[in-house]
Amino acid sequence: MIKKNIITTSLALMGVVAVGSAHADEGQWQPHQLKQLQSEFDRVGIxxxxxxxxxxxxxxxxxxVGLGYCSASFVSPKGLAVTNHHCAYGAIQNNSTPENNLIEKGFLAADLSKELPAGPQERLYVTxxxxxxxxxxxGNLAADLHGKERYEAIQANRKALISECESDPN
Known part of the structure; x- marks a missing residue:
């Protein structure tokens, strides 16, 4: 069932990408923008x-989910995530030793207790x-701001928003 859902989702998302490029709607879609595509979904059979x-x-x-440098997907209700090999390469190296080179021989956890950690600095980010x-x-920029002053005002506003977000305990 999970495999069928992953395949269906992959096909659906590929359809969105194909529709977007066919009409020169280039770039990445924000989630709130996807609602506008219902007619395109219908047209292409999604x-x-x-x-x-x-x-x-x-x-x-x-x-x-995001890894900070790659994307991944949850594939189990217990938090198992799958990503591309090049994204997991550092975690594989982190768990390898000269005697047990996982890059050369691979690794398969027989059960949850045998899974290896990705590393001390690794994080999964869930939007x-x-x-x-x-x-x-x-919104609060003066109309006469230009150049460096405009850039600095925008940066100050961005930093204030980031600080506000990071200070929220939720």
Whole structure:
């Protein structure tokens, strides 16, 4: 069932990418923008509603995680995530020794207790919310700001937003 869902989601997301490039809608879509694509979903035969694909709390987006340098997907309810080999290479190296070179011989955990940690600095980032902060970044800028002054004002607004977000205990 999970494999079927992963395949269905992959095909759906590939369809979105194909639709986007066919109409020169280049770039990455933010989740809130996907709702606009329902007619395109219908046209190309994607059965998932765009509203579901856009919802961070529903499948498939609730399975997508970031590693800070790559993306990954949850593939089990216990938190197992899968990513590309080049993304996991450092974790494989971290668990290898000269006597037990996992890069050369591979590794398969027989059960949950045999799984290896990715490393002390590794983190999975789960997006819980996406907000358009354009107005908060640009809203209070004076119309006569240009060049370096405008850049510095934008940076100050961005830093204030980041600080606000990072200080939120949730």
């Amino acid at each position: 059965e998932l509603p765009a509203s579901q694909v856009a919802d961070l709390n529903q499948y498939p987006l609730n399975a997508v 819980e919310q996406v907000d358009d902060v354009t107005d908060r970044v640009l």
